[in-house]
Amino acid sequence: MKKTKIVIKNCEYDITDFKHPGGSVINYMTQGQDATQVFEEFHYRSKKAKAVLKSLPHVSIKSNEPEDKEMLEDFARFRESLVERGFFKPSYLHVSYRVFELLALYLLAAHLIRYNIIASLLLFGLVGGRCGWVQHEGGHNSLTGNIKIDKGIQIFFMGFMMFGDGSLWNNMHNKHHATPQKIGHDIDLDTAPLVAFHNNASKKQNALTKLWLKYQAYTFLPVTSGLLVMPFWAFYLHPRKVVRDKNVVQALLIIAGHIVRVSMFMRFAPANFSKALLYHFLSLWLTGIYLFGHFSLSHTFTPIVDKNENPNWVRYAIEHTVDISPENKLVGWIMGYLNNQVIHHLFPSMPQYRGPEVSDELILFCKKWDIKYTIMSYYEAWYHMLNNLNSIGNEIH
Numbered sequence: 401m402k403k404t405k406i407v408i409k410n411c412e413y414d415i416t417d418f419k420h421p422g423g424s425v426i427n428y429m430t431q432g433q434d435a436t437q438v439f440e441e442f443h444y445r446s447k448k449a450k451a452v453l454k455s456l457p458h459v460s461i462k463s464n465e466p467e468d469k470e471m472l473e474d475f476a477r478f479r480e481s482l483v484e485r486g487f488f489k490p491s492y493l494h495v496s497y498r499v500f501e502l503l504a505l506y507l508l509a510a511h512l513i514r515y516n517i518i519a520s521l522l523l524f525g526l527v528g529g530r531c532g533w534v535q536h537e538g539g540h541n542s543l544t545g546n547i548k549i550d551k552g553i554q555i556f557f558m559g560f561m562m563f564g565d566g567s568l569w570n571n572m573h574n575k576h577h578a579t580p581q582k583i584g585h586d587i588d589l590d591t592a593p594l595v596a597f598h599n600n601a602s603k604k605q606n607a608l609t610k611l612w613l614k615y616q617a618y619t620f621l622p623v624t625s626g627l628l629v630m631p632f633w634a635f636y637l638h639p640r641k642v643v644r645d646k647n648v649v650q651a652l653l654i655i656a657g658h659i660v661r662v663s664m665f666m667r668f669a670p671a672n673f674s675k676a677l678l679y680h681f682l683s684l685w686l687t688g689i690y691l692f693g694h695f696s697l698s699h700t701f702t703p704i705v706d707k708n709e710n711p712n713w714v715r716y717a718i719e720h721t722v723d724i725s726p727e728n729k730l731v732g733w734i735m736g737y738l739n740n741q742v743i744h745h746l747f748p749s750m751p752q753y754r755g756p757e758v759s760d761e762l763i764l765f766c767k768k769w770d771i772k773y774t775i776m777s778y779y780e781a782w783y784h785m786l787n788n789l790n791s792i793g794n795e796i797h
Contacts, residue, residue: 414457437713490545513668525686531557533736559653564638581720582705614797617790630688698741701788717745722774726759
């Protein structure tokens with residue numbers, strides 16, 4: 401039986417029989433590449449992960465010097481300087497503000513049901529999307545720095561306000577983080593036939609799906625993101641995972657979230673059950689548009705990585721994602737501080753609001769090592785994302 405191995409810090413670990421708590425993402429680092437930086441970034445605050453790693457069967461090896469050895473060493477010094485200067489330390493004030501904001505917006509949306517149902521639905525849609533940003537950061541343990549608290553925040557907002565499962569989100573999202581824009585690995589690219597972000601997605605498409613993809617730039621937000629993906633997640637994919645895991649806490653939060661929102665529509669609109677369900681679906685539709693639309697802005701139009709290519713962690717993060725108006729506070733708020741996507745991919749354990757400060761220093765680092773670091777405006781990002789969908793759709797058709 402062929403063994404599965406992974407290289408971390410000059411040691412080769414046998415993970416053949418190891419069940420990774422984070423899912424199959426670990427298998428994407430078993431092609432001989434050095435997974436040291438990936439491991440350290442994703443397990444920066446986890447003592448348990450480091451202890452588990454030591455317990456795995458391993459042997460010392462003589463690592464081949466990476467092609468970008470000097471650049472990677474310089475990057476390690478850059479990262480260490482950020483740690484020493486406190487960039488990885490959480491801000492409890494910032495976390496408190498974000499949690500309070502979500503609760504306040506939710507209550508305001510509920511209050512407006514009886515006065516202006518359209519405004520209420522828009523706010524519920526906004527709340528759902530902004531819960532997506534907060535639970536996402538909780539999944540990376542970069543909110544408070546306390547893994548249990550961050551996961552607790554994720555579980556609550558993901559369940560009660562987004563009707564999903566935090567563990568499933570983490571499993572799917574970490575696959576993207578480990579191998580952004582890599583064909584066959586990045587789950588964010590494995591979206592055909594609903595939407596195609598690259599040319600290779602055109603394979604094995606029939607005439608009907610090719611016709612659908614031709615107009616994907618127009619259907620991506622209102623139909624694909626809002627009408628198809630969000631309800632599929634909320635009513636099938638995530639509940640199925642909760643049931644399989646027998647996750648009682650997450651299940652209760654999801655059920656409570658649905659019941660409370662539908663009940664508020666029935667009580668305060670007032671509306672019968674059918675109309676209340678319609679309002680509920682409309683709020684989910686708006687959340688899907690807001691959430692998935694913005695998640696697609698930072699990387700879906702960047703260069704694709706072939707299955708057999710294995711760029712190092714630094715080039716992967718910088719050259720296959722973009723930063724969007726890092727210094728613009730309004731854009732930062734709209735995108736839940738994920739507009740600094742390159743920074744986030746380099747340092748997923750860093751509180752995301754620190755991105756603009758790091759961006760200024762990363763510009764100098766990339767100039768020094770001739771690495772393409774792309775920064776664009778919010779409007780440019782929307783243009784490139786939708787134009788890419790339009791171009792790919794036309795090519796496939």
